[in-house]
Amino acid sequence: MNISVPHTARLLGAGLRALLVLTLVTGVLYPLLITGLAQGLFPGRANGSKTEANGRVVGSALIGQSYNLPLKEGQQTPEPDLKWFQGRPQNGLGANSVNTQYDLILSGATNRSADNAELVQWVRDAKAAVIRDNSVGGYTVKPSDVPADAVTSSGSGLDPDISPAYADLQVHRIAERNGLPVGHVHHLVDEHTEGRTLGFLGEPRVNVLELNIALERLVTEH
Amino acid sequence: MSPVLAGLLQLLALIAALALAHLPLGNHLARVYSSGTHRRVERWIYRGVGVDPDAEMRWPAYLRGVLVFSVAGVLFLYLLQRLQGVLPGSLGFASIDPDQAFNTAVSFVTNTNWQSYYGEQAMGHVVQTAGLAVQNFVSAAVGMAVAAALVRGFARSRTGELGNFWADLVRGVVRVLVPLAAVAAVVLVAGGVIQNFSGIHEVGQFVHGHGTGGSQEWNGGAVASQEAVKMLGTNGGGYFNANSAHPFENPTPFTNLFELFLMLLIPFSLPRAFGLMVGSVRQGYAILATMATIWAGFVALMMWTEFTHRGPALEIAGGAMEGKEVRFGIGGSSIFAVSTTLTSTGAVDSFHSSFTGLGGGITMLGMMLGEIAPGGVGSGLYGMLIMAVVAVFIAGLMVGRTPEYLGKKIGGREIKFAACSILITPALVLVLTAAAMALPTPGHSMTNSGAHGFSEVLYAYTSAANNNGSAFAGLDADTQWFNTTLGLAMLLGRFLPMVFVLALAGSLARQIPVPATAGTLRTEKPLFTGLLAGAVLIIAGLTYFPALALGPLAEGLAS
Incomplete structure (x- = not known):
């Protein structure tokens, strides 16, 4: 050579x-x-598939966001604003980060294993919260009613969707908080439920941002 | 329709699409690597580079071409990252630290695309588009070139000549990857993948008011153009940290299936091209059948374990949805996890660390097979052909005659090259994992403890040495130890096997073919497919069983 x-x-x-x-x-x-x-x-x-409501850009149809109450004095984590449909839990992405001069959207998963004690606790807490928040009036949520996506965080941390089961479970709460008839809210969820593409691709889902935009419209009209 | 049935139908749709597409693409690939003519744009490129594309190369010259081109790639990408802070179009991001820049440069040049950085927080437009995306093309083309050289070793006789590296490289880019990627990128944009060069900008949010943020900060990017070649070249490096789970990279169930199709397209088309080039399409289909059987079996296993969702957190949740997106569900995520680890892709649409214990083990075993079912672009074919050489050797030992494959004798020299080639990655994986576990500090990078913590480290070295790039991403790999050792694993795991593959090719090409007799093992028959699949599974199983038992098996059986 x-x-x-x-x-x-x-x-x-x-x-x-x-x-x-x-x-x-x-x-x-x-x-x-x-x-x-x-x-x-x-x-x-x-x-980026920007979505507008009332003549204002309110985000992307593809990117999930949080629907929280304003932070109170001394509060570290905001509480969910329960008059809006809530998306999937957004647990931590880990503290390590490379370049922090911008507070960008940071995507990623918890990467906790199925036997991780922290994850077990997060799932338990999330399940308890879903049951507590959504059991309103005469409607009681049973633990077995809570779908998996309501108590686990997604791969991207930006999942824009929830399962139709999780949306249905929130209907009574949404109706009560917004003073709407339960039937109207049910109808709204049905309208925004997207089936599997071509009948077999992916899973049925509800886009939370689009659902909340429609909810806001329903509230103003009502 | 049940999610299980929907998952199976997605699998069938994918198989049907690949069955249709592999015919024309396999024919095209065979023509590309047999063609004696040059297109005009290729001539311009050869003139710019200053090489003669018609000069035949023996294996050492071919290898030198591979190595100098890859060294140039590492240097260029390293410098680009180190200079990012002063380059325009960098979104204000700082230069990357030396150890991480080394790791990333090696990672993309070796087709691994392991990422110890967060894409959206570290890499600006210039590094992504003119650095990382370029290696997505050329590292894939290098893989195909080496595969083409090995196939010529089988097809030619009485010569040491294996073709011209520069011609193979340029044709792979110009005639295969760029046209396919361009079409795929437009399809992805139509599906919702972003493609722009905007800077970091505020976008309004639904809930606004004090303390709620009121806006999200976005960065734009040439995502679709990179996503297309990321899948097509089995690269797998995400534009964003969440990779193909990020809605801007993979917005819908359709784009998910399309990305699956892209990553499997070339690996499943190359066996046909191989068959055509050695003059027997059936030989190609025997290889294809082995790849497809292992792949389908792994997908079935993965769907079973994910739908049964064993493991404390998943049982409380009522489903294995941790780290998975609603739009893909468990079916789409399972097919993706298997396909990405049986190829050298490493893209993820769901996070393997949160899969069931056994599901995580399946992703690891997929890589440990050597990523040959169907494997990376090019590297899958040459990896499987090396295993075929080993399989005929084992069969020859059983019946006591000198083994031969495709009319070439597999003598002591050939089997030594093949054995060296398949021993490199297990040696790297096991030695480096052991070293990381024995030393005091690397363990601090683990997010999970116990068996899963060990799995994080085992997964990292398995992924790096096999040039996959996916991760049990709980591991904080941005430390000097991991950046350096994983970088070395990627380099040695990519280029040392190539040395032996090309040496084997040179040795085969010099031989005079032996005529087939009644005693010749019929390597185009289903019996050989079974033998080959058995050899692949047994060799990897015996090598890695102790390590797997400490990690995913312990976790899976405990739950």
């Missing part, structure tokens, strides 16, 4: 030139072409 220094340098030069030329193709021309096509064909989606 020829491993003389000039020969190796010449080879490495070829490697670098190949990398630079391919960077031009795949790292400059290709992404610019795709961006042009995306912005031309699907500008709304390419920019």
Whole structure:
């Protein structure tokens, strides 16, 4: 094998030139072409599927958000605003982070194992809270009624959806807090329940942001 | 419809789509790596690089091409990250620290795409698009080039020549990856994946008022263009920390199935191309059948364990939804977890650390097989062909005759190259895991304790040495120890096997083919598929059983 220094340098030069030329193709021309096509064909989606309500952007249809009460004096974690439908629990992402000059959306999961004591406690607490918050008037939530997605956090921490079962479970609470007939709220959930794509892809789901936008409209009309 | 049935139908739809697509793509791949002509754009590239694409290379020259190109890739990506703080288009992010920049550069050049950083908090537009995304293309093309060289070793005789590395590299990018990725990226944008170059900006929220935030801070990015090649090239490095669980990377059940399709497309098409290039499509299908059987079996096992959701937290919750998204559910997440660890992808649409104990074990075992069912782009095919060489050798020992495969004798020299190639990754995984467990500090990175804590470390080295890139992400891998040792595992786990694969290819290409006789093992028959699958499972099983018993098996059996 020829491993003389000039020969190796010449080879490495070829490697670098190949990398630079391919960077031009795949790292400059290709992404610019795709961006042009995306912005031309699907500008709304390419920019994050922003959703509006009352003439104001209220987030993305794809990204989950929290529906909390304002923080009170001395409070560390805000309480949920129970007049709105609540999404999935958003437990910690871990304290380690690389670059903190921006407080961006940080996506990620708890990464706790099924036998992790902390996770067991989070699930227990979440289940107790779901039962407590949603047992209103004559309606009592049984522990076996609570679906798994209501007490576990998602992979991204930004799950925009809940299961139809979790939405149904919140109906009585929502009706009471907003002074609406239970039947109207049930109807609202049914309207916003999306089945499996083509009947078999994914799972049935309810987009919490869209549901709350519709709820707000229902409250103002009522 | 029950979630189990829906999951199975998704699996069937995926199989049907792959069965349709592998025919034209397999034919195309065989043409690409056999073609004697150059396209105009390719000629411009060769002129820019200053190489002769028609010069035949023997294996040492081919290997030198692979190595210098990869060294250049590591250097360039390392510098780009170190300079991020002064580059424009970096969203105000600082330069990456040396140990993390080394780890990330190696990670993307080796097609691993292990990430010890949070994408949305660390990497700006320039590093993502002109650095990381570029390696998504070229590292995949390098994998395919090495596979093509090995296939030529079987197909050619009385020559040491294996083709031209630069031509294979450039064709893989220009004729295969860029056109497919461009179409896929547009489909992904249509599904809701973002594609823009906006900076960090505030977007209003539904609830507004004091203390509720009132807005979310978003960063834009060329996500769809990178996502397409991330899956297609079995790379798997997420634009965002949550990878394919992030709604901007994978917004709907349809995009989930489409991303699954993309990651399996080339690995399941290459066996047909191999068959065509060695002059017997049935030989290719015997390899494909082995890959598909193992993959389908693993998916079935994963669905079973995830739907039964054993484990304290999951039993209290009433379902294995921790770390999974509602829109994908357990079915879609299970198919994804198996496919990403049986290929070298490592993208995740759900977080493996929160799977059932046995489910986590299945993801690890998938990588431990060597990622050959169907494996990474290129690396899956050459990995499985190495196992085929080992399998015919074992069969030869049983009947007491010199083994041969595709008319080439598997003698002492060939079997030594094959054995060295398959011993490297287990050695890296087990030695480095043992070292991390024996030393006092690495253990501080674990989030979970007990068997699962050990699994986090075992998973990390398994993932790095096999160039997968997924993680039991509770492990805080951004420490000097993990950045350095995982970086070394990725480098050695990628390039040492390539050395032996190319050496084997060179040795095979020099041989004079032996004619098939009545005593020749028929390697295109189902019997051989069974033998090969058995060899794959037994070799990995024997190697890793003690380690698996301490981690996922202990956790799974305790629950």
